[in-house]
Amino acid sequence: MSDVLTRLAQIISEVVGPDFLLDVEITRETTFSDDLGLESIEFVALADKLRAHYDVDLVGFLADMDIDEIMAMSVGRLADHIEMAAARG
Amino acid sequence: MAEVEARGLRFHVQTLGPDDGPTLVFVHGLVMDNLSSFYYTLAAPLAAKGVRTILFDLRGHGLSARPSSGYTPHDSALDLLAILDALGIRTPVYLLGNSYGGVVAMRTALADPYRVAGVVVVEAACGGIVGDLWFEDMVNTLTVAALGLEFDRTQDQLKALGQRKIARLAGNASELLNGTTLIDDLGSGPHLADLAAVTCPVLGVFGAESTLIGAAAELAERIPDCRLHVVSGLGHTVLREATGELLDTVLDWLRV
Numbered sequence: 001m002s003d004v005l006t007r008l009a010q011i012i013s014e015v016v017g018p019d020f021l022l023d024v025e026i027t028r029e030t031t032f033s034d035d036l037g038l039e040s041i042e043f044v045a046l047a048d049k050l051r052a053h054y055d056v057d058l059v060g061f062l063a064d065m066d067i068d069e070i071m072a073m074s075v076g077r078l079a080d081h082i083e084m085a086a087a088r089g
Numbered sequence: 090m091a092e093v094e095a096r097g098l099r100f101h102v103q104t105l106g107p108d109d110g111p112t113l114v115f116v117h118g119l120v121m122d123n124l125s126s127f128y129y130t131l132a133a134p135l136a137a138k139g140v141r142t143i144l145f146d147l148r149g150h151g152l153s154a155r156p157s158s159g160y161t162p163h164d165s166a167l168d169l170l171a172i173l174d175a176l177g178i179r180t181p182v183y184l185l186g187n188s189y190g191g192v193v194a195m196r197t198a199l200a201d202p203y204r205v206a207g208v209v210v211v212e213a214a215c216g217g218i219v220g221d222l223w224f225e226d227m228v229n230t231l232t233v234a235a236l237g238l239e240f241d242r243t244q245d246q247l248k249a250l251g252q253r254k255i256a257r258l259a260g261n262a263s264e265l266l267n268g269t270t271l272i273d274d275l276g277s278g279p280h281l282a283d284l285a286a287v288t289c290p291v292l293g294v295f296g297a298e299s300t301l302i303g304a305a306a307e308l309a310e311r312i313p314d315c316r317l318h319v320v321s322g323l324g325h326t327v328l329r330e331a332t333g334e335l336l337d338t339v340l341d342w343l344r345v
Binding site: 016033036037038039040041043044045048059060062063066067070 | 251257
């Protein structure tokens with residue numbers, strides 16, 4: 001597991017809360033809506049935490065997708081975007 | 090900035106776009122809605138066009154605090170103005186309200202006309218007979234929903250089935266409907282705006298098939314500086330289903 005994916009899994013755990021995640025192992029293939037049951041407002045909170053942690057702004061990335069595409073996204077795809085954006089500085 | 094303290098409450102607020110340029114505040118709809126309905130639709134494209142956009146969760150909704158009372162549209166208008174104070178924004182702002190948020194936006198324009206440069210109403214009846222009937226219908230629908238959530242313990246059943254997302258939506262809706270004065274406050278009217286007293290420019294956007302389409306004519310009749318745009322083939326879901334057309338209409342109206 002990459003560093004970004006590990007850290008992303010921790011941040012997701014903070015947003016989702018511990019009660020639900022006990023049975024769910026977060027991998028690259030985990031999806032936000034179906035697997036994690038994340039509400040769209042929680043994804044906003046997640047984007048906030050990622051901006052604070054990585055100084056990566058997700059707004060442009062998300063602007064090209066509608067809400068269904070965003071929530072159906074896998075954790076791996078988000079991790080890839082963060083890695084690329086962080087590498088660009 | 091994610092948390093803003095206003096009127097003694099913690100509000101979830103997001104800002105997208107430049108610090109200068111025209112400012113537009115989004116106001117979302119009731120109970121199942123929150124700022125995310127704008128975050129994923131209009132906010133980023135408007136921000137990219139140079140508009141400073143402000144999104145907030147109404148009290149009791151989304152990630153904002155859920156006090157036990159204070160849920161009239163006028164209360165929410167005062168919340169909005171207090172959030173602007175807390176953000177240090179003193180220049181007039183545009184407001185865009187979807188559904189019930191349109192009523193809050195119009196009440197804000199009446200509460201402090203000098204701070205509101207213009208209002209975009211998307212699928213809301215802010216006055217007149219259409220508004221009265223709409224409020225009555227909302228109160229009835231929410232009352233039935235509240236009873237169902239309370240007696241079926243819907244969220245517990247969903248949680249047991251591992252349906253986290255729907256269980257949370259049901260749980261939050263139940264706490265808002267059964268744990269606060271929201272339904273009583275909405276039923277205690279009159280809450281609608283005296284449209285003839287609105288002095289700022291207004292853009293009304295409606296779905297041609299919406300039950301609220303009668304409110305469009307009412308806006309045009311009573312508000313001197315009013316522009317209307319009707320989206321063909323849609324009902325109440327203009328924001329979600331005609332996002333591009335709505336965005337173009339708003340940009341043209343804002344002239345940015």
